[in-house]
Amino acid sequence: MLLLKQTMMRLTDVFRDVFDDDSLNITPNTTADDIEDWDSIEHITLIGAVEEEFGMKFRMGEVSGMNNVGDMLKIVMERGK
Amino acid sequence: MTELDYPFDSGYIMKKKKSLKRRLEQECPPPVMTKRIAVLGGSTTADIVRVLELFLRNFGIAAEFYECDFNRFRQEALFPSQELKDFAPEIVWLHTCIRNLSFRPDPAMSPQEIYDGADDETAGFVQMWESLKENFGCTILQNNFELPSARLMGNSSGSDPRGLVNYVGRLNLRLAEEINARSGVFLCDINYLSAVCGLDEWSDPQYWYLYKYSLNTRFIPDLCYEAAKVIKAVCGRNKKVLALDLDNTLWGGIVGDDGVENLCIGQETAEAMAFYQWQAYVKSLKKIGVLLTVCSKNEEENALAGLEHPEGVLRPDDFTLIKANWDPKSENLINTAKELDLLPDSIVLADDNPAEREIVKSVGLTAPDIGSVGDYIRVIDRAGFFETVSLSEDDLKRTEMYAENVRRNKAKAKFADYGEYLKSLEMTAEIAPFKPVYIERLAQLAGKSNQFNLTTRRLTDDDMTMRMNSDGYITLYGKLTDKFGDNGVVSEVIGRIEDKTLDIELWLMSCRVLKRSMENAMLDELVKHAEKAGITELVGHYYPTAKNKMVAQFYGELGFEKISADDDGNTVWRLALADYAGSKNEAIKVISEG
Numbered sequence: 001m002l003l004l005k006q007t008m009m010r011l012t013d014v015f016r017d018v019f020d021d022d023s024l025n026i027t028p029n030t031t032a033d034d035i036e037d038w039d040s041i042e043h044i045t046l047i048g049a050v051e052e053e054f055g056m057k058f059r060m061g062e063v064s065g066m067n068n069v070g071d072m073l074k075i076v077m078e079r080g081k
Numbered sequence: 082m083t084e085l086d087y088p089f090d091s092g093y094i095m096k097k098k099k100s101l102k103r104r105l106e107q108e109c110p111p112p113v114m115t116k117r118i119a120v121l122g123g124s125t126t127a128d129i130v131r132v133l134e135l136f137l138r139n140f141g142i143a144a145e146f147y148e149c150d151f152n153r154f155r156q157e158a159l160f161p162s163q164e165l166k167d168f169a170p171e172i173v174w175l176h177t178c179i180r181n182l183s184f185r186p187d188p189a190m191s192p193q194e195i196y197d198g199a200d201d202e203t204a205g206f207v208q209m210w211e212s213l214k215e216n217f218g219c220t221i222l223q224n225n226f227e228l229p230s231a232r233l234m235g236n237s238s239g240s241d242p243r244g245l246v247n248y249v250g251r252l253n254l255r256l257a258e259e260i261n262a263r264s265g266v267f268l269c270d271i272n273y274l275s276a277v278c279g280l281d282e283w284s285d286p287q288y289w290y291l292y293k294y295s296l297n298t299r300f301i302p303d304l305c306y307e308a309a310k311v312i313k314a315v316c317g318r319n320k321k322v323l324a325l326d327l328d329n330t331l332w333g334g335i336v337g338d339d340g341v342e343n344l345c346i347g348q349e350t351a352e353a354m355a356f357y358q359w360q361a362y363v364k365s366l367k368k369i370g371v372l373l374t375v376c377s378k379n380e381e382e383n384a385l386a387g388l389e390h391p392e393g394v395l396r397p398d399d400f401t402l403i404k405a406n407w408d409p410k411s412e413n414l415i416n417t418a419k420e421l422d423l424l425p426d427s428i429v430l431a432d433d434n435p436a437e438r439e440i441v442k443s444v445g446l447t448a449p450d451i452g453s454v455g456d457y458i459r460v461i462d463r464a465g466f467f468e469t470v471s472l473s474e475d476d477l478k479r480t481e482m483y484a485e486n487v488r489r490n491k492a493k494a495k496f497a498d499y500g501e502y503l504k505s506l507e508m509t510a511e512i513a514p515f516k517p518v519y520i521e522r523l524a525q526l527a528g529k530s531n532q533f534n535l536t537t538r539r540l541t542d543d544d545m546t547m548r549m550n551s552d553g554y555i556t557l558y559g560k561l562t563d564k565f566g567d568n569g570v571v572s573e574v575i576g577r578i579e580d581k582t583l584d585i586e587l588w589l590m591s592c593r594v595l596k597r598s599m600e601n602a603m604l605d606e607l608v609k610h611a612e613k614a615g616i617t618e619l620v621g622h623y624y625p626t627a628k629n630k631m632v633a634q635f636y637g638e639l640g641f642e643k644i645s646a647d648d649d650g651n652t653v654w655r656l657a658l659a660d661y662a663g664s665k666n667e668a669i670k671v672i673s674e675g
Binding site (some may be wrong): 014017018019020034041044048049052060063064 | 092095096097099100103127128287290291292294298339579
């Protein structure tokens with residue numbers, strides 16, 4: 001199980017890379033509505049980038065079932081490397 | 082931009098699409114052309130278009146895109162929408178996959194039904210191309226089909242006409258025939274590419290179920306690079322010349338030091354076979370019209386001797402031009418371009434040495450990271466510098482044509498600031514009296530260095546140890562590190578103390594650090610140590626051999642005066658320490674000890 005703080009930092013870096021915004025900050029409550037560029041296309045890029053960063057894969061149900069960053073964080077902490 | 086040059090990191094490109102796009106505009110020269118490209122897909126194309134844009138821009142092509150609605154490629158091609166008509170594409174990419182087949186074989190069908198099915202499917206594509214040509218007069222890029230990930234009949238699926246593997250093979254051949262029979266229609270070979278990437282990963286169905294992508298999204302850059310290679314070739318952006326380094330690029334070893342007979346090429350060892358195969362591949366590039374040249378830091382006679390190696394494949398007359406000298410490679414490549422009447426950006430340099438690649442890239446030329454010898458063929462081949470979209474009579478005769486031009490045109494170019502390049506290498510030298518830990522290496526260097534070696538004395542381990550421990554000698558080794566890594570011990574000097582004179586009996590340096598001002602750094606340290614020992618003058622000797630011509634004037638260049646010469650060409654040189662003005666080394670930071 002990964003540690004919360006480090007995981008959140010790595011996740012933040014991935015978001016910053018994908019949305020090309022070094023000042024971007026996320027919290028477990030962040031949703032797609034909070035980030036202007038986070039549309040369905042960017043969501044696919046984000047999922048791929050998170051999978052690569054943490055050396056894991058989301059299950060199909062998870063990809064469509066995540067409601068906010070907190071949901072993603074929980075899965076990554078459980079199964080990420 | 083290196084991140085978009087083959088070999089690239091697909092994951093990085095997917096993640097950093099946005100910043101790469103921004104940086105391309107900021108860092109790359111302006112595009113040389115604009116193209117309107119319609120991507121008509123049987124699956125999602127959103128990210129495909131965005132990544133293709135990056136690769137094309139990196140090839141100097143600014144692209145505008147049109148994407149059709151999901152899976153409407155047939156309708157758009159046969160009955161173009163008003164939007165597509167307004168867009169007026171110059172290039173159309175029919176991005177289709179096995180999921181878009183309109184006919185599939187079935188074990189209940191007869192072979193004839195299945196052959197007819199393949200013909201009908203092919204005819205459907207031909208119809209689309211003809212409609213597009215008629216409407217837009219455009220160039221067409223057509224995917225073939227990847228193999229299925231499941232095989233209902235197992236291995237027989239490949240041999241039985243009713244099997245899908247067999248069918249896809251048949252269909253791809255039929256499509257290839259139709260493409261080949263037309264001008265302006267080109268293949269995007271995803272059948273090959275999916276095998277390269279790994280079919281299971283490529284066809285992971287999750288990406289279809291979730292997003293309707295025909296492939297695993299991590300391979301989108303691989304797919305787009307494949308398409309971009311064909312598009313840039315059609316647009317005339319191919320490279321024309323492959324310039325080749327020699328030592329450790331075309332053969333293993335250093336011809337000037339090791340001698341032709343000791344070069345690694347042929348059939349005897351694994352490495353020798355790898356160099357042989359690579360030479361054979363390079364030679365075959367001539368058949369598609371690529372010009373070969375040599376760009377090597379070598380004496381020309383050594384370069385030619387290496388190219389006459391009996392086990393080698395390439396011969397001197399395979400090369401349109403041979404630049405074997407000690408000038409910077411960027412300068413040589415610019416001269417090569419001038420003499421061939423080409424732009425410098427039509428040349429690719431294959432060179433094993435990252436420092437050489439760096440200087441060449443710093444002036445805007447192409448020099449890919451070719452890895453180690455087992456990778457050379459793949460990197461040069463897959464990078465697609467010479468992607469063939471048509472093969473004319475001219476291509477087959479090009480080498481001869483240019484050889485004539487060269488005879489006519491002997492231009493000369495001059496490269497600007499070498500000092501700045503040296504500084505950019507961030508070099509640090511450790512120069513100090515011999516230490517036991519280096520004795521073996523020092524003896525090895527003395528045993529095999531031929532070119533940069535003033536006296537060619539083959540001192541052994543014991544000779545080295547004796548001089549290290551004696552008060553009658555000053556010894557120095559030099560170790561050089563640059564931003565690409567540690568070059569190890571590359572130079573050594575030994576002087577025998579005779580009263581107030583230091584007689585330099587050995588001075589040598591490895592050729593891999595030639596023209597780095599390491600020799601100046603060594604002299605500075607030698608002078609310091611000599612002064613400390615109460616020496617007032619240095620005496621140097623040059624004994625000519627078949628291989629050390631390059632250092633005949635070495636002492637003169639360092640500011641020594643010639644005091645004698647005999648009939649055999651042996652020369653003696655002298656430097657009064659009171660006259661020594663100090664360093665010509667500005668680029669190397671020296672750490673001295675002792």
